[in-house]
Amino acid sequence: MFTTRFTETFGIEHPIVQGGMQWVGRAELVAAVANAGALGHITALTQPTPEDLVKEIERCRELTDKPFGVNLTILPAITPPPYMEYAQAIVDSGVKYVETAGNNPTEFLEIFKPAGIKTIHKATTVRHALKAQQIGVDAVSIDGFDCAGHPGEDDVTNLILIPRAADQLDIPIIASGGISDARGMVAALALGADAINMGTRFMATAESPIHDRVKDHLVQADERMTDHIFRSFRNTARVAKNSVSQEVIRIEKEGGQFEDVRELVSGARGRTVYETGDTDAGIWSAGLSQALIEDVPTCQELVDRMITEAEEIINDRLAGLLNTPVAG
Numbered sequence: 001m002f003t004t005r006f007t008e009t010f011g012i013e014h015p016i017v018q019g020g021m022q023w024v025g026r027a028e029l030v031a032a033v034a035n036a037g038a039l040g041h042i043t044a045l046t047q048p049t050p051e052d053l054v055k056e057i058e059r060c061r062e063l064t065d066k067p068f069g070v071n072l073t074i075l076p077a078i079t080p081p082p083y084m085e086y087a088q089a090i091v092d093s094g095v096k097y098v099e100t101a102g103n104n105p106t107e108f109l110e111i112f113k114p115a116g117i118k119t120i121h122k123a124t125t126v127r128h129a130l131k132a133q134q135i136g137v138d139a140v141s142i143d144g145f146d147c148a149g150h151p152g153e154d155d156v157t158n159l160i161l162i163p164r165a166a167d168q169l170d171i172p173i174i175a176s177g178g179i180s181d182a183r184g185m186v187a188a189l190a191l192g193a194d195a196i197n198m199g200t201r202f203m204a205t206a207e208s209p210i211h212d213r214v215k216d217h218l219v220q221a222d223e224r225m226t227d228h229i230f231r232s233f234r235n236t237a238r239v240a241k242n243s244v245s246q247e248v249i250r251i252e253k254e255g256g257q258f259e260d261v262r263e264l265v266s267g268a269r270g271r272t273v274y275e276t277g278d279t280d281a282g283i284w285s286a287g288l289s290q291a292l293i294e295d296v297p298t299c300q301e302l303v304d305r306m307i308t309e310a311e312e313i314i315n316d317r318l319a320g321l322l323n324t325p326v327a328g
């Protein structure tokens with residue numbers, strides 16, 4: 001068992017978080033993560049309306065009596081979703097944990113905090129993490145260069161970002177990106193994190209509501225099978241390498257604009273991947289952490305294994321290094 005500032009402040013058994021995942025963060029996965037003693041997040045915008053989010057939260061409550069959260073990803077859009085209505089639906093549903101991402105969450109904190117909701121804000125730079133602390137979030141989740149989804153534009157890995165953040169922040173830090181097993185978890189704790197966040201690893205679990213072929217793909221894939229798209233738009237996203245991501249990169253290299261790739265990168269096509277198992281149907285997120293995924297366990301097996309192995313690494317391997325007599 002690990003006791004960290006995260007487990008203490010958030011009242012969650014293990015220092016493990018399942019971050020928001022578009023099309024993947026649904027009730028059955030989030031409830032399984034919660035039942036395993038970790039903190040899962042329903043992804044608000046996977047639900048077409050705030051009313052559907054309320055129903056998804058109710059569905060999750062039928063599957064677990066443990067706490068869980070909701071991810072609210074706030075991205076600039078020509079026609080933005082009704083973010084404040086989603087936020088109000090979270091408050092009205094009595095959920096006590098929210099993960100915000102994408103943009104400054106100040107206006108949402110104004111309704112979350114009075115409702116007693118604990119907030120985690122995702123940041124990709126120390127600067128943004130400090131800003132999040134200043135506006136009053138309870139923890140920051142720091143996404144390093146390895147992560148699936150949006151790593152920012154600075155290309156700094158967690159080996160640097162986490163200790164830099166730990167030196168400067170007072171609130172709990174969650175290391176996110178590139179972690180699939182106990183080795184990554186222990187390393188993150190050693191760097192100064194209070195918990196870890198995983199996306200890709202939780203996609204390849206028994207309860208993850210995506211096609212088995214996508215899970216098998218993650219088991220087979222190595223660290224060279226992701227792409228960065230949208231670099232030229234300064235909105236980089238790490239995604240699974242496939243024919244569509246390669247085509248997007250080709251168009252970007254030729255000076256193409258977002259309009260030129262809009263159809264290729266549509267959310268509807270990405271969703272088709274998860275529903276049909278055709279991994280070339282569209283753009284879908286995956287991190288470098290896929291290289292370390294060897295099986296498709298239940299969330300309970302995954303979390304139990306990570307905690308047990310993390311304890312073994314610390315007690316046996318690392319403590320053993322200290323006891324090794326100096327040669328000569």
Ligand SMILES: Cc1cc2nc3c(=O)[nH]c(=O)nc-3n(C[C@H](O)[C@H](O)[C@H](O)COP(=O)(O)O)c2cc1C
Pocket residue numbers: 018019020021022024043071073100101102122143146147148149150176177178179197198199200201203284285286287288289
């Ligand atoms: C399929 C998928 C969809 C994701 N969608 C979102 C999202 O909608 N909002 C968000 O904040 N993060 C999203 N992420 C990022 C994850 O929450 C997490 O930060 C990231 O996966 C960590 O890196 P890892 O995959 O190496 O564990 C997504 C990740 C994946 C794999």
